[in-house]
Every structure is written in C-alpha cells, then in structure tokens.
Amino acid sequence: MFIGVDWGTVKLRARLISFDGAILDCVEVSVRLADLTPEDIEAQVRKFYQRWPAARGPILMAGMIGSSLGWRDVSHLTCPVNIEGLAHRLSYNEIDGNPVLIVPGLKCSSRFGDSDVMRGEETLAAGLIVSENVGNALILSVPGMHGKWIEISGGAITRFHTSMTVELAYALAENSFLASAMKELPVIGPAFFKGVDRGFSGGGLGRLLFTARTGVLSGALDARETASYIWGILIGSDIREIDASEYPQLYVSGSNDTVGLFAAALSHVKVRSKAVSMDHLFAHGFNKIRQHLQR
Amino acid sequence: MYTRPFVGVDWGTSSMRAMLCTPDQTALNRSDLVYGLGISKLTRPIGDELLEKIAPWEVRFGPMEIVMAGMVGSNIGWHNTGYVNCPAPLADLMSYAKTFSYHGRRISILPGARCENQMGEADVMRGEELQLLGWIANNRRACQQDLLFCLPGTHCKWAIMKNGRLETFTTALAGELFDLLTRHSVLVPKYNESYSKPFVRDSFLRGVDFISRHPDSLLRALFSTRSRSIVDNADIGDSASYLSGLLIGSDINAAVSNSMKRYSTIEIIGERSLCEKYAEAMAMLGQNCRVSDGLDSIYAGFMSLNIQ
Numbered sequence: 001m002f003i004g005v006d007w008g009t010v011k012l013r014a015r016l017i018s019f020d021g022a023i024l025d026c027v028e029v030s031v032r033l034a035d036l037t038p039e040d041i042e043a044q045v046r047k048f049y050q051r052w053p054a055a056r057g058p059i060l061m062a063g064m065i066g067s068s069l070g071w072r073d074v075s076h077l078t079c080p081v082n083i084e085g086l087a088h089r090l091s092y093n094e095i096d097g098n099p100v101l102i103v104p105g106l107k108c109s110s111r112f113g114d115s116d117v118m119r120g121e122e123t124l125a126a127g128l129i130v131s132e133n134v135g136n137a138l139i140l141s142v143p144g145m146h147g148k149w150i151e152i153s154g155g156a157i158t159r160f161h162t163s164m165t166v167e168l169a170y171a172l173a174e175n176s177f178l179a180s181a182m183k184e185l186p187v188i189g190p191a192f193f194k195g196v197d198r199g200f201s202g203g204g205l206g207r208l209l210f211t212a213r214t215g216v217l218s219g220a221l222d223a224r225e226t227a228s229y230i231w232g233i234l235i236g237s238d239i240r241e242i243d244a245s246e247y248p249q250l251y252v253s254g255s256n257d258t259v260g261l262f263a264a265a266l267s268h269v270k271v272r273s274k275a276v277s278m279d280h281l282f283a284h285g286f287n288k289i290r291q292h293l294q295r
Numbered sequence: 296m297y298t299r300p301f302v303g304v305d306w307g308t309s310s311m312r313a314m315l316c317t318p319d320q321t322a323l324n325r326s327d328l329v330y331g332l333g334i335s336k337l338t339r340p341i342g343d344e345l346l347e348k349i350a351p352w353e354v355r356f357g358p359m360e361i362v363m364a365g366m367v368g369s370n371i372g373w374h375n376t377g378y379v380n381c382p383a384p385l386a387d388l389m390s391y392a393k394t395f396s397y398h399g400r401r402i403s404i405l406p407g408a409r410c411e412n413q414m415g416e417a418d419v420m421r422g423e424e425l426q427l428l429g430w431i432a433n434n435r436r437a438c439q440q441d442l443l444f445c446l447p448g449t450h451c452k453w454a455i456m457k458n459g460r461l462e463t464f465t466t467a468l469a470g471e472l473f474d475l476l477t478r479h480s481v482l483v484p485k486y487n488e489s490y491s492k493p494f495v496r497d498s499f500l501r502g503v504d505f506i507s508r509h510p511d512s513l514l515r516a517l518f519s520t521r522s523r524s525i526v527d528n529a530d531i532g533d534s535a536s537y538l539s540g541l542l543i544g545s546d547i548n549a550a551v552s553n554s555m556k557r558y559s560t561i562e563i564i565g566e567r568s569l570c571e572k573y574a575e576a577m578a579m580l581g582q583n584c585r586v587s588d589g590l591d592s593i594y595a596g597f598m599s600l601n602i603q
Contacts, residue, residue, distance in 0.1 A: 076526075107526055112509050114519050115526035145481070146518065164480070164517040171479045176471060177450075202511040203414065204549020206467035206542070210450065211416050214466065218417030234514065241512040 003048050003055045004286030006120050007065035008144070009033050012044075015279065016052045021131070021287040023279055025052065034069050041071045042095050049098070058099035058293070060286045063120030066091060066102040076117055079108035082156040083126045083285075087292030103289060110161040111151075111242070118160060121148045124278065125157050127285030128251055132276070138247040142166060142254035142262060143278060149242050165238040166258060169231050178212055181226035185257075188264045191225035195232020196265045200240050208233050235265045244271045251276050301360040302349050303597030305422055306367035309333035309449070312590070313348050316362075316597045323594035327352075334366050341373050342397055361402045362597060365422035368393070368404040378419060381410035383461045385428040389600045403602075412465040413553050420464060423452045426564050429596030430587055431459050443558040445550065445584075447543075447565045447573050449474075453550045465553070469546045470569075473539055482520040483534045494539075494568075496575065498532030502540020503576045510548040516541050543576045551582065565589040 001024060005014040010032055016025040029044070036044075048059065066074035074091040091102040105119030121141050128139050135155050141148045145167040150160040173182035186192060198208050212229050215221030221229055239262075244250050250266065250273040252259050259275050266273040304313045311334075315327035331348050334341075345361070346353075353359055368376035376393040392403040407421035423446045431438045438459045446452040449471045454464035477483045506516050520538045524531050531537070551557075561577060561584040563570045570586040577584040 110515075112505075112512060112515055112519070114505065114523060116518075116522045117525050161515050162518040162522060163514045164482075165514050167480055168476075168514065168517070171475050175479045176468075176475055203553060204467060204511075204545060205513040206451070206469050206472060206546050207414065207465055207549055207553075209468045209472075210466045211414065214412070214416045214418050217419060220416070237511075238514050241509075241515050 001052075001055055002057050002286075002290060003052055003059045004282060005048070005059065005061045005065070006123065006282050007033065007061055007063045007070065008120060009064045009069065010144070012063075012065075013279070013282070014048050015283055015286075016055060017283045017287055019287070021284040023283045026279060027051065033064055038071060041065070045095050045100060057290065058101045060090075060101050060103065060290060062103040062123040062282075062286070066105060067119055072102055074102050074104045076105045076107035076119075079106055079160075080153070080156040080158045081106055081122070083129060083288050084292055085156075086122060086126060087289045090289070090293075101293075106157060106160070108159040110159055112161060116161050118148050118150075118162070121150060121160070122157060123285035123289070124253065124281045125150050125152060125285070126288055127281030127283065128152070128253075128276065129155055130288045131280065131284040132251065134249065136247060137249045137251060138242070138244055139251040139253065139276075140262060140273075141278075142252070142258045144255065145170070147238065147254075151247070161242075163238050163241065165234045169234050172209070172230055173227060178226055178230065181212070181216070181223045182230065184224055184227050186228040186231035186261060188261065189228060191221060192228040192232040192261070192264070193268050194221075195229040195234075196236035196268050197232075199233040199236025199238075200269050202237070202240055205233075205237055208237070231261055232265065235261055236269070239265060239269060239271065249274065253278050253281055299360070300352075300356055301362060301597075301602065302352060303594065304345070304361060304363040304367070305365050305425065305593050306363055306372070307333050307365045307422055308335045308371075311344075311348075312593070313345075314590075314594055314597070315352050316594065318598075321598070323591055328590070334369075334372055341367070346398070358398075358400050360602070361400055362389075362392070362405070362600060362602065363402065364405040364425040364593075364596075368407060369421055372404075374404050376404045376406045378407045378409035379424075381408060381461050381463055382457075383408055383424075384459060385424055385431070385461055386459060386599075387601065388424065388428060389602060405600075408461055408464070410461075410463045412463055414465065418464060418466050420452050420454075420466070423454065423464075424461060425596035426589060426592040427454060427456060427461060427596075428599055429592035429594065430562065430564055431456070432595045432599040433587070433592070441556070441558070443550075443554065443561050445547075445561055445563045445573060446589075447563065447569050451546055465550070467546050467549065469542055473542050476517065476538060477535055482517065482538055484524070494572075495533035495536040498534070498536040499540040499572065499575065500579055501532070502537040502542075503544035503579050504540075506541045506544040507548060507580055510545070510552065513541070513545050516545070539572065540576065543572055544580070547573065547576055547580060547582070551580075559583060560585055562587065564592050
C-alpha cells in the first residue's frame, strides 16, 4: 500500500491506496494552499507517514501543490500525454529521506485554439483510462469552481478546456441583482430543465441570464425557482459549448451536487453520461503511475 | 407649449441626474446638471433628496414643475407608474405619466415600457424610452427607417424602432457581468495594479476577436481571461480590458445574430466612454454604428414631452 494525495488550492485529500488501486483510508484537510509555508507543507506530509506507517514506496502528489502557489513549481507537460508520459516526468523530492513525487500538470491548445492548463485532473483522467479501460472518451471534472472538459483519444489526454460555469453561478447567487432570488439551492425539476433548454439552444448568455428576471415579471417563472433556472441556463450553455457526440462515452466526476445537476442536464439533452467517483479515479490514477515507476 | 423652465430628473437604481430644462435652450447646458444617489442608495425620504438637489434652481425660478423618468416610477421608487405596451408611439409618453402635487410643486413620473422581446419573453425598461424619444427628436429625418438601438449599461437594452414607434427590445446582462467577474471571480488579479489599470485597447480587441470566433462559448471564453495569463504570461496586456472585450463582443454578437434583419447602422446611446467601447467592437466586427451622448438624449427627451 502507498499514499496518494491530491492537493488543491483550498483542500487536500490524502488516501492510503492498496497496490491494486483500492482505497483503504482517506483524510480530507481544508486548508488554503497559498497560506502555507514550505515547512507547513512538509509538516503536513509527515502527518501522513504517522497516520499510515504501513505505507511503502514514494508518496505521490498531484494538483496545485506542484504549482508556484504550492511546494514545488513543476512545469506543465504539453498534450497529448499518456500515463507512461506522466510517470516518466514526475518531479522527485524528499522529506526526511523519503521520496515524494509530484505528478506534473498539463497544458494544451484547446478546441477553441487558445492555451489552457490543469493540475490534478491529469491523474484523475489517468484513473479513468485505467479503471474504465477507455481509449476514447470525454470526462467532465467538476470538483469545485471550474469544470474541466477533458478529451481522451488513443489512451492519451489530447486536450481539454476549463469553463467558468460553477463559479459564475455562485457569483450570480451571491453578488448580482438576482442574489435575493437565488437564496434557494438549485433543484432538478421543471425550472432547471427550462433553463437547460434555453442554454442548450444558445443565443447569447447575457440575454439568456436576464430572462430569469423577465420570467418572474411575466409570471412564467416563480421567483423561488430562480436559482434552479440560472443553474440550468449555465449548465445547458456549458454542454452546448462542447460537442459531446464526438465521443462514444462521457463520464462526469466531481462534487456530488454539481455532478447530479450535470448528469440530469446531460440526460435531458439526450447525452448519455456515467457518474464516476473522484476518489476512485484518483486512486487508480496514482496506482497506475506508481506501477510505471517500478518498470 | 410649455414656456417656463422645468426640472427633468432621470432617477435610476444606482444614480440620479437632474437637469434644468429651458424652453429656449435646445441642448443641455452641462452647468445645469446635478448628480445624486440612486433609488437603492437613498438614506432619507426621496422628496427631501429631490428638493435639496433642485434648490439652487428654485432660488432663481421659484417652485418648479418636475418631470421624472427611470426606476423612480417602479415598485422600488416613489410612485409605481406602470408601463406602456409596445409597439408604443413614444411621442405621447407624457399622457401616461402619474402626476401629483408635492409641497406645492407639480410632479409627473413617466411610465416605463413593456414588450415581448425577441426571445418571446416579457421585457421591461425604465428611463431608456426617454433617451429613445430624445434621440428621435434630434434625428427627425432618420426615424422613418427601421432602427436598431444599443443602450449599454449594467443591463444593456437593444431596442428596435420604426416610424418613431418603439417596437420591441431585449435586455442583456452586460455591465453587471463585468462588475461581478472583475470583483468576485478569479479572472482578474486583485494583487497587482492591473485591477485599476486604464483601458487597454489591444487587450479589449483580443477579447472581441476570441468571442466572435466562438460566439456561443462564453463560459469557456471567460476562463481564457485567466488561462492566457498563466500560459502566455508575456504580453497579455490587461485582463479587465480583455474581459470587457469578451462580454461586449458577446452582447453584440447575440444582438446581431438574433435580429430578423441586418441593420446598416446601429445607433448607440449612453455614457460616452462605454459607448466608444461598443463602437470599437462593432467596427472590428464590420458593423457600422454611430454614438449619441446619453445625457443629450435625455435632455432632448424631456424637451420633447408634451407638458401642458
């Protein structure tokens, strides 16, 4: 068994993983990476050794811990990249003589022709390639504020793009003229699907969002349904921005609430998708990368 | 024809502008203009605020007639004046005003306008109808044609007029999205001076270019504000200007592509520097346009009301 940690900007999840990819134990720590000194980070890693003395071999880490905000600034690899490619370019470090390896993030030229970057999701995508045994697939990762649509072809991560969907939904709910009407959490129902249809049909996001106000004025929408409707518009628009039909299978992974909304919206617009656990994908991704190290 | 000076007040949610309207003065004299707090920011009775703002003029002319437009006529304003339904001939707007007496002054509050917009939704405006009326007064010869107007702001209004009649309009969240995303998102860095940097035209036009190549992909395009600063960190210019280009470009693309016909010229009315940004973006998209000052249009609107 070994330790694999995905460490993002606001929280980390550390797992004790068996050599066949099963999760034996898991801890989550909420901490802002930007507030930590290198000594704080090393102290945190020592706690993993103390918690799991039976762990063997190097600790594997992925995510923003490998950025300029984190512990070591590891250069992004350029797509396409397969699992072997990731394993060969790990950043080698030590704490108290124990090896600590960081999986590099990726950069690519997105389907929109501009550059994009990610850290952590490469390990998640590696886990999907292994555990679902897929060569060509699309995976949407929505753990927090920014969703990544990751394209996998021929067993390699070929490109991806990031979307503002979730962060914009929260910003509208907290600080816009719709804030007072968006106190309720979104629910999957008629108002949500009406929003999905609107967003999926396109036509200018700014004017689509304003229909949340005019819908209430005209009585077509109940003010308490505003949050559901707005989330529907944003998710419908996000799905429209990528042509999911190019891939035989779409997987969705992330925080439970958001994954549920995306899965319902995808099914509403007749795109088949399968929800997969983030923990499961990270464990298999770390394990496969570890196996490549031993060869 | 009303021959005495009166006060015109455009009172919106976030700001108020009162102007002295003098019958022999065809254009607004900027020294006869005062600004005040918007409806949502008032901390004392609206009547007190109004009388204090216009006091210097009343010293000269005595108690004055007051005509008001904007959110002051809404359910968060002073008196709810309702809406005129589109298609609406704006020339007789005054006949739908709500008139009342306040400390010896006659006050009239104009109605807003209501329509079914291009997406089949009910839509409303308050204040912009007066600017449109004023624009027509200043451009009598042009108003025979079908015209597309853009009135940029927090909530941008896109209006279609024909023969001086307001046919329909559509509201888009534009300025508000910009404020929201610059203040409350990861897109524009707060830690360096770029937040308060002046407008950078080149960055703005790159935003317009990106969104016009991918017009229905704003959620992805918005994030490019950040990713380009991480990956291409040399020569990215100013993030806020780039973001503005994305949002204004998206607004224009949606308005043009949703229009039933192509308009040879789009008439932009509003605050000068914001209008110039829309004009820059339209020029890049090959769309002719013309900018008219919002305050001049409001003044002309007040002056063309049929005040008895």
